[in-house]
Amino acid sequence: MNPERSGEHSPRQHAARDRAPLRRAQLLVVKLGTGVLSDPKGGLDLRRVRRLAEQVVWLHRRRRRVVIVSSGAIGAGMSRLGLRKRPAHIADLQACAAIGQNLLMSAYEHAFARQTFTVAQILLTHDDLRHPQRRENARHTICNLLDRGVVPVINENDAVSYAEIKFGDNDQLAAMVHELIRAHACIILSNVDGFILPEASRGKGRATGILPTIARITPEIERHAGDSNSHHSVGGMRSKLIAARRVLAAKRPMVIANGRIPDILPRLLRGEPIGTIFLPENRA
Numbered sequence: 001m002n003p004e005r006s007g008e009h010s011p012r013q014h015a016a017r018d019r020a021p022l023r024r025a026q027l028l029v030v031k032l033g034t035g036v037l038s039d040p041k042g043g044l045d046l047r048r049v050r051r052l053a054e055q056v057v058w059l060h061r062r063r064r065r066v067v068i069v070s071s072g073a074i075g076a077g078m079s080r081l082g083l084r085k086r087p088a089h090i091a092d093l094q095a096c097a098a099i100g101q102n103l104l105m106s107a108y109e110h111a112f113a114r115q116t117f118t119v120a121q122i123l124l125t126h127d128d129l130r131h132p133q134r135r136e137n138a139r140h141t142i143c144n145l146l147d148r149g150v151v152p153v154i155n156e157n158d159a160v161s162y163a164e165i166k167f168g169d170n171d172q173l174a175a176m177v178h179e180l181i182r183a184h185a186c187i188i189l190s191n192v193d194g195f196i197l198p199e200a201s202r203g204k205g206r207a208t209g210i211l212p213t214i215a216r217i218t219p220e221i222e223r224h225a226g227d228s229n230s231h232h233s234v235g236g237m238r239s240k241l242i243a244a245r246r247v248l249a250a251k252r253p254m255v256i257a258n259g260r261i262p263d264i265l266p267r268l269l270r271g272e273p274i275g276t277i278f279l280p281e282n283r284a
Contacts, residue, residue, distance in 0.1 A: 018213045018279060019271035021253045025184035027146075028066050028269075030056070031174035035191030036259030037072040037104075043079035044072060044107050048260070052189075053111035055265040056151060060117070064269065065146045067181065068153045069174040070108070076100030101155065108153050118150045123157035129176050139180050175243035179250055186247045187268060188240055189259030194276035195237065197224055214278045217241055217248075248280040 032052065039045040056066045074093055077100030078086065087093050105121050112119045122141065128134045145152045156173055171188060178186040196209040214221060225237040240256055247254040257264055257275025267274055 015212060015273040016271060018277055019268075019273060021279075022185055022255065022269050022277070023271045025269065026064055027181065027183045028059070028064060029069060029174050029178040029181070029183045029186045030066055030265065031069040031170055031186070031188045032071060032259060033170070033188070033190035034071040034075045036189050037070070038075050038079075041079065042075055042084070044076050044103060046107055046111075049107045050111040050114065051262075052259065052265075053108065053115060053117075055263060057112065057115040057117050058266055059269065060149070060151070066151060067142060067146070067177060067183070068108075068151060069170050069177055070104060070153050070155050071170045073097045073100035073104045073155055076103040104155070105153065112151060119153050120145050120150050122152055122154045124154060124173065124177075125157050126176075129180060135180065142177075142181055169239050171239040171243040172246075175246035175254075178247055178252065182250070183252065185252055186243070186254040187265070188243065188254065188256045189264065190240075190256065191258065191260060192237070192256070193258045194256050194274075195221070195225075195240075211276050212273050214244075214276060216281060217245060217278070244278040248278055251280045253280070254278045 036052075037044055037049060056068065059066055074086070074096045077096030077098070078084075080099050080103065081096065083096070087096065101121075101123075105119075108119050122138070124138060128138055142152050142154075154173065154177055156170065174186055174188060177183075194210040194212070195214060197211060222238075222241060225241050244254045244256075255268060255275050255277050257268060261267070261274065264274065
């Protein structure tokens, strides 16, 4: 299998061309996964939250607007309650979300305040984004906050929702928000380095299983996508592929990268070939 682009140009030239949309992007949705925001014990990694906030502020000061879609509330609540395994019952998950959401926003508030930036919390459900009037209200709120230089932090309203907390995840929410505000790119930061092929499918001469570019989500790509095996989160690569399809339908790129890499956001937007970029076919 060769899902990457082929041609007469060098790999470096291909990488530069494929990453050009990121260098031009001015409005971004950045999803921060639970694995990025959590410490080894499952609680919030406050140092990493601060470092990611510094990167977002760096981008804002260069006229790149960022909307954060954040996971981590349920994991933070679990940690506060001393739970090591994600609860199976919806009511327990909702309780964890109610506790953890406050902890999560407190971490963001302190991290951005150190940079003299203001954050705003927006809690959404899938119903909010399906209902025309509520959807439009959400869009106006997000855009108004961005115009005021405020960083919106969006999460699913897990404390009151049912379907989302059981079946959904924030990869899907990030793609829906991207579509809502017509962002130029969607960046999914998790604790994986990109879309990774198993060793048997890597092909001759491939030293790493990470695909730097995916131009089309083929059935073979889908077969290699798995679900999350984390005790603190849902989702996984399968969910990210579903999100990628939604972003690509809008003729925009999506990136999966490791949020633990230092200065990951500035490096991605400078065009460095980190992680995996999904590119729309026949893009404008």
